[in-house]
Every structure is written in structure tokens, then in C-alpha cells.
Amino acid sequence: MTAITIQNARIVDPATGRDELGSLQVENGLIADIGEGIAQDGHHIIDANGAILAPALIDLRAAIEPAFTPGGETLDSLARAAISSGVGTIVISPTAIMPIDQPETVTGLRSSTLPLPVRTLICAGATTGLQGKNLSEVGLMATSGAAMVSQGNFPIADTAALRNLLSYASGFELWVACPPRDTGLACGTVATESEAAARFGLNVEPTVSERMAIDRDATLAELTGARLMIDRVSTRDGVEAISRARKRGIEISATASIANLTLNAVDADGLDPAYRLTPPLRSEHDRRALVAAIESGLIDAVVSDHHPLDLDQKAQPFADAAPGSTSIETLLAAMLGLVHEEELDLVSALRPLTSGPAELLGLPQGRLEEGAPADLVLIDGDAPWVFDAKESASARKNSAWHNRRFQGRVLMTMVDGGIVYNLKG
Amino acid sequence: MGRADFTYDFPHDRLITVNDLNPLDIQILFERAEHWHAINQSPDKKHDALKGLTQINLFFEPSTRTLASFELAGKRLGADVVNFSASNSSTKKGETLADTARTLAAMHPDLIVVRHNASGAANFIYRETGIATINAGDGMHSHPTQGLLDLFALSQRIGDVGGKRVLIVGDILHSRVARSDVGMLNLLGAEIRLCAPPTLLPIDVDRWGAEIFHDLDDALDGCDAVITLRLQKERMASALIPSTREYFHFWGLTTRRMEFAKPDCVVMHPGPMNRNVEIESTLADDADRSLILDQVEAGVAIRMAVLEQLGLRARQNARSGL
Numbered sequence: 144m145t146a147i148t149i150q151n152a153r154i155v156d157p158a159t160g161r162d163e164l165g166s167l168q169v170e171n172g173l174i175a176d177i178g179e180g181i182a183q184d185g186h187h188i189i190d191a192n193g194a195i196l197a198p199a200l201i202d203l204r205a206a207i208e209p210a211f212t213p214g215g216e217t218l219d220s221l222a223r224a225a226i227s228s229g230v231g232t233i234v235i236s237p238t239a240i241m242p243i244d245q246p247e248t249v250t251g252l253r254s255s256t257l258p259l260p261v262r263t264l265i266c267a268g269a270t271t272g273l274q275g276k277n278l279s280e281v282g283l284m285a286t287s288g289a290a291m292v293s294q295g296n297f298p299i300a301d302t303a304a305l306r307n308l309l310s311y312a313s314g315f316e317l318w319v320a321c322p323p324r325d326t327g328l329a330c331g332t333v334a335t336e337s338e339a340a341a342r343f344g345l346n347v348e349p350t351v352s353e354r355m356a357i358d359r360d361a362t363l364a365e366l367t368g369a370r371l372m373i374d375r376v377s378t379r380d381g382v383e384a385i386s387r388a389r390k391r392g393i394e395i396s397a398t399a400s401i402a403n404l405t406l407n408a409v410d411a412d413g414l415d416p417a418y419r420l421t422p423p424l425r426s427e428h429d430r431r432a433l434v435a436a437i438e439s440g441l442i443d444a445v446v447s448d449h450h451p452l453d454l455d456q457k458a459q460p461f462a463d464a465a466p467g468s469t470s471i472e473t474l475l476a477a478m479l480g481l482v483h484e485e486e487l488d489l490v491s492a493l494r495p496l497t498s499g500p501a502e503l504l505g506l507p508q509g510r511l512e513e514g515a516p517a518d519l520v521l522i523d524g525d526a527p528w529v530f531d532a533k534e535s536a537s538a539r540k541n542s543a544w545h546n547r548r549f550q551g552r553v554l555m556t557m558v559d560g561g562i563v564y565n566l567k568g
Numbered sequence: 569m570g571r572a573d574f575t576y577d578f579p580h581d582r583l584i585t586v587n588d589l590n591p592l593d594i595q596i597l598f599e600r601a602e603h604w605h606a607i608n609q610s611p612d613k614k615h616d617a618l619k620g621l622t623q624i625n626l627f628f629e630p631s632t633r634t635l636a637s638f639e640l641a642g643k644r645l646g647a648d649v650v651n652f653s654a655s656n657s658s659t660k661k662g663e664t665l666a667d668t669a670r671t672l673a674a675m676h677p678d679l680i681v682v683r684h685n686a687s688g689a690a691n692f693i694y695r696e697t698g699i700a701t702i703n704a705g706d707g708m709h710s711h712p713t714q715g716l717l718d719l720f721a722l723s724q725r726i727g728d729v730g731g732k733r734v735l736i737v738g739d740i741l742h743s744r745v746a747r748s749d750v751g752m753l754n755l756l757g758a759e760i761r762l763c764a765p766p767t768l769l770p771i772d773v774d775r776w777g778a779e780i781f782h783d784l785d786d787a788l789d790g791c792d793a794v795i796t797l798r799l800q801k802e803r804m805a806s807a808l809i810p811s812t813r814e815y816f817h818f819w820g821l822t823t824r825r826m827e828f829a830k831p832d833c834v835v836m837h838p839g840p841m842n843r844n845v846e847i848e849s850t851l852a853d854d855a856d857r858s859l860i861l862d863q864v865e866a867g868v869a870i871r872m873a874v875l876e877q878l879g880l881r882a883r884q885n886a887r888s889g890l
Binding site for chain 1: 765766767782807808809810811813814817818
């Protein structure tokens with residue numbers, strides 16, 4: 144196999160904080176060398192022209208639709224959308240219509256992922272039908288290859304059931320992702336409690352709903368010794384609750400969605416159903432708290448929370464529209480927006496998309512070091528472009544970022560040493 | 569100093585938990601059980617040690633082997649044995665346990681064997697009646713004759729259990745058998761291991777003097793004996809495990825898994841068994857490894873030993889007017 148040398152690149156590795164010009168050599172699917180002037184005869188040479196070379200992204204939360212859904216998102220269409228955003232590893236998450244709550248399903252999905260150009264992991268449903276009552280066969284699903292378990296968008300109301308789940312999963316050392324929402328306060332709501340939402344007459348959820356849920360869930364994590372993942376913190380109240388739990392020595396992890404990190408309730412002010420999301424968009428005050436929590440390392444991973452929907456499900460008044468947005472294709476560009484706005488430096492922005500999630504799941508990729516898998520992304524950090532959902536590789540077009548202008552675009556994505564995406568075709 | 573060097577009489581007037589016993593008490597009971605064990609194998613099983621005494625078996629929970637075992641034990645010792653079971657007891661008509669106890673006490677039995685689904689019930693009966701009470705299982709608390717018979721059967725097969733590595737695997741949370749076995753194993757100086765999913769372990773298990781495992785293969789390493797417990801679905805208020813197939817996959821004892829234990833490691837189960845849930849059917853029937861029927865046999869002998877000691881004591885107390 145011919146070695147590939149990418150030279151003249153701005154090598155950015157969030158795992159080590161490295162950010163410097165140099166070359167990187169790939170051989171047999173692994174990073175063979177990082178340094179200067181390492182190209183040798185016979186190497187295939189790619190001149191990066193100073194473009195950013197980073198680990199390919201790892202997205203801990205993306206959904207597909209059940210097989211044979213008319214026009215539905217498949218593993219294949221999701222993978223094509225992912226590689227155009229520099230994502231090299233996707234975690235398929237359970238949803239109401241695809242709860243992934245049986246080992247047979249995990250095995251089936253895993254065999255379907257083999258021919259894909261990206262690495263695909265499975266997040267299994269923690270309770271049957273994500274109903275929050277009966278444990279699903281968590282152990283057998285882990286044995287069948289599930290990387291973690293989750294409650295999808297459904298918090299568990301019954302505290303004893305949550306305790307059982309956390310306790311049981313702790314025996315397998317699995318991460319249990321739970322959405323931080325108080326089931327009573329969040330029930331039937333479509334937006335965050337605010338003056339604007341009140342004017343629009345929407346059913347709203349107060350931000351303390353998130354704080355109360357995190358306090359409760361972290362307390363049970365402490366009791367059971369479980370690995371609890373706060374699945375998409377979205378408010379300042381929530382960030383503070385995580386901070387308190389960590390200070391008490393409770394080993395919880397936390398993610399945030401790219402939507403909550405880069406959009407706020409003002410974006411949804413026109414009641415455009417494209418912005419009907421779970422968790423709902425929050426205030427700018429909350430969004431800034433999330434950015435600060437990324438910088439401080441309180442949030443381990445940023446997820447696309449890619450949620451494909453039939454446009455008919457979105458062609459409804461805001462409150463009636465199905466929640467969710469496709470987002471994997473704009474994940475990196477939206478994150479780079481925070482760098483251009485000087486809210487985050489490049490290393491801090493890439494960490495929760497690479498080494499952060501890799502460390503949570505114990506993955507060897509997501510870092511640039513000799514011997515690590517050659518999962519890489521080459522980025523033109525300044526290239527301007529406009530995202531047109533109609534041109535999307537994703538099978539669904541329900542993007543909250545449709546027609547949005549971005550600066551920063553993926554030139555090439557490499558997975559396992561092979562080039563799986565090239566902007567120029 | 570052996571027992572022959574001084575006088576020691578079995579000092580207890582009831583048996584509520586094995587934690588009331590000391591190693592000398594256990595030695596007395598095992599010696600007597602050995603005696604009855606031999607007699608039980610002969611065609612002349614009847615004896616008159618408890619002649620004239622009345623034994624009431626008061627069972628509020630369904631039971632086959634324990635009730636039969638106590639009944640046979642009492643009858644072989646010559647006692648008059650009466651069985652009361654929950655299905656025809658006056659508690660069904662709304663009588664309190666205290667009234668039931670006092671009513672039975674008025675009939676002057678000398679021994680009461682009680683099984684009840686509430687922890688503390690046996691001790692309650694003893695306090696209400698003052699009659700020699702044997703706990704035949706109270707809720708999730710204690711089942712002392714099971715603990716005694718398990719260790720008796722085990723020591724018959726492998727000798728002194730002191731220093732031996734014994735694993736208890738299964739539904740420890742709901743198991744009075746586990747609590748009694750652990751009590752006995754601690755008294756006899758065994759190295760105790762417990763293995764279960766975290767949802768089936770009691771919260772205080774780290775203070776039981778045992779090493780805790782979630783992985784059965786790890787737990788089996790170097791074991792001399794394994795006690796598997798029944799999955800007690802009737803005591804589970806909520807779904808603590810996802811399914812029986814998952815349970816069997818991770819915590820079911822199989823012939824293949826036994827390769828992690830010592831080659832001559834024996835397998836025990838207090839019964840009744842859920843075949844292919846907590847134990848592979850063929851392993852349960854493997855006469856070389858399985859002590860399951862030896863346990864049943866030991867049960868009668870141990871219960872005879874316990875009834876004998878408590879009966880003798882009750883007779884003494886009656887004579888001295890206590």
C-alpha cells in the first residue's frame with residue numbers, strides 16, 4: 144500500500160494542543176509519522192497549502208430512519224452527509240421509531256455498517272421502546288457491539304426505574320445517556336420559558352427543568368457508581384448543575400448539541416418550524432454559558448443531534464411540527480463559526496468533536512499521533528459557502544441551517560487511511 | 569481444645585438466624601446431623617428423642633421441600649407434628665400474626681417451625697409466645713437451617729470449608745439463603761465470593777466480608793464450590809434484570825463456565841431450580857459435580873439435629889419450671 148504524505152498543513156490536534164505547520168504521513172491505515180520533510184520517494188503527496196489538518200470528527204448522536212421508510216435516511220445517506228462534514232465516526236442513536244432495544248437489531252445494524260465509508264457505532268436503547276420502565280437487554284446488546292446506551296429524547300420519570308438502569312448498566316461499565324429534562328415540567332412544551340415565547344402563546348419549559356433533572360440524575364449516578372452522560376445540556380442552569388456535580392466528585396459526562404451551541408431562541412422568533420428542536424433553542428445568555436463550558440472542558444462532546452424528518456412532518460405550525468433538524472452536514476462549519484466570531488479558539492472548538500468523544504468511548508481515533516488510526520479531515524478554514532439543504536447528501540432536508548452562510552469548508556476526509564471524501568470530486 | 573475436654577451444652581432456645589450460633593454450636597449440630605444422616609439411610613429411621621413433644625409447622629409461604637423436611641425430621645424423632653399452611657390458616661380471615669401466635673401457644677406446642685414472607689416474623693412469633701421457634705425462612709432475612717444444611721452437605725463432600733473459596737451467584741438481594749450461607753461461611757472461615765448484576769446485590773453487601781464480582785468467569789476463578797440461587801421473580805417489585813436469556817448469558821452457571829473454577833469444584837442450589845435460567849440443566853444433573861440432592865438429604869438430618877437440641881432444651885426448661 145502506497146504511503147500518503149500530507150505536507151504543508153496546519154496540524155491541529157486537540158488531544159495534545161498541537162497547532163503548527165508540518166507534514167503527516169499515513170501508512171497502512173495508521174498515522175506513521177508527524178513532522179517536517181518526511182515525504183520520501185514513492186509517497187503519494189498531498190500539498191495542503193496551509194489548510195487545517197485535524198482528526199476526523201466523532202459524532203456521538205445521529206439518527207437514521209427504519210429500513211424501507213419512503214425517502215428515509217439510511218445508513219448510507221447519513222454516511223455520505225457525514226463525510227462531507229469531516230465526520231469519520233458516527234454513533235447511531237435510538238429514536239421513538241427506531242428504539243434499537245434488542246440485541247438482534249444491534250447485530251443487524253452492525254452488519255449493515257461494514258461497507259460504509261465511515262466508522263459507525265451503535266448506541267442502544269436503554270429501556271424497551273425507550274419507555275423508561277423495563278430494562279432492555281443492555282448486556283446482550285453490549286456483547287453484540289453496542290458502544291453505549293441511551294434514552295433518546297425520553298427522560299425517565301420513575302426514579303426507581305432510573306436507579307435500576309444506572310445500577311444495571313454500571314456492571315457493564317457502559318455510558319448511559321439521559322436527556323436532562325424534568326418530565327413533569329417538560330411535558331408538552333415546545334419552547335423555552337421567555338417573554339417572547341409567552342407573547343407567542345407557546346407551551347414553555349423553564350430552564351430549571353434541566354437543572355432539576357441533572358441534580359437528580361447525578362445523585363443517582365453517585366449512588367450507583369454508573370457512568371451517566373448528560374445528553375445535551377442546553378442552559379446555564381444545566382451547566383451550573385454539572386459543575387456542581389463534578390465538584391462533588393461525581394464522574395458524569397456531558398454533551399451539547401450544535402444547535403444549542405450556535406443558535407438561540409431569536410432564530411426561532413418567527414416561529415419557523417425548522418427551529419422546532421429538542422432541547423428547544425434557549426436564550427443567548429444560555430448559549431454563551433455553553434460556549435464557556437466548552438472552553439472550560441465541562442462539556443466533553445458536541446453532537447450533531449442529526450434528526451432526519453419527512454418535510455411533511457415539518458410543514459406544520461411551530462407547536463405542531465415534529466422536533467429535530469438534520470445537522471451532520473453543517474456540524475463542522477457551524478462550529479467553525481464560533482472560531483470566526485472569536486468565541487472559541489480552533490483547538491477548543493475541535494476538542495469536543497474529536498478527542499473529547501474519543502476519550503469517553505475509549506476510541507483510538509480522534510487524535511493525531513503515531514500509531515493512531517488515520518482518520519483525518521483537511522479543512523479550508525476561511526472558504527465561504529452557503530448551505531443549501533436541497534443539495535444535501537442527506538436523504539432528508541429538514542435543516543435549521545438551510546440557506547445559512549458559513550466560513551470554513553471540508554476539502555478532504557480520510558477514514559482508516561483511505562480518502563472517503565474530496566470536495567473537488 | 570476439643571469439645572471432649574469440657575462440658576458445653578447447646579445453649580439456644582430458638583433458631584432465628586445463623587448469626588446467633590458460634591463454631592461450637594455448629595460443631596454440635598453437625599455431629600448430630602452426621603448421626604441422623606446415617607440413621608436416615610437405614611431402614612430403621614424412627615427414634616424417640618422428641619417423644620411427647622408437639623411440633624407445629626406454621627407455613628405462610630408455599631413450600632414443598634422445607635415443609636416435608638421439617639415434618640419428616642420431627643416425625644422421625646418421635647414428635648407429634650401438625651402442619652398449618654397459609655391457604656387454610658385463619659390469617660386469611662383477617663387474624664393478626666400476634667393473635668395466630670397466641671392462639672397456637674394456647675395449645676402448648678413445644679416447637680414452632682415458622683415460614684413467613686415478612687423479615688422478622690420468626691423472631692416476632694418467639695417474642696409473642698416464648699416457645700422454641702425455628703425460623704424456616706422469614707422474608708429476605710434468614711433461613712438458618714438452609715445455611716446449616718448447605719455447609720453440612722458441602723463439608724461432607726469437600727471436608728473442612730475453612731480457607732476454601734466458595735462463590736454464591738445469583739439473586740443475592742432477595743435471598744435469605746445467601747444471607748444465611750454467608751453467615752455460615754464467615755463462621756467457618758471460608759473465603760467468600762458473591763457474583764450478581766448490581767441490581768441484585770444489597771446496598772450493604774460490601775460489609776458482608778465477601779469479595780464482590782459482576783463477571784461470573786472472573787468470580788469462578790479457583791473456586792472450590794459454587795452455590796447458585798434461584799431468581800426470585802415473585803419478590804421483585806420492578807424489573808431488575810432485562811430478561812431470563814440475558815440473565816442466563818451472564819450469570820447462568822454452565823458446564824463450560826465451570827472450567828474457570830477448580831477441576832473438582834462442586835455445584836449447589838437450594839431449590840427449587842429454574843433450569844436454564846440460573847443453572848444449565850445438564851450441569852444440575854451432573855452427579856459428579858452437583859450436590860443438589862445431597863443438600864435435600866442433608867436437610868432432613870440437619871433439621872433433626874436442630875429439633876433435637878431445641879427439643880431437649882425445651883424439655884429441660886419445662887422441668888426446671890422456666
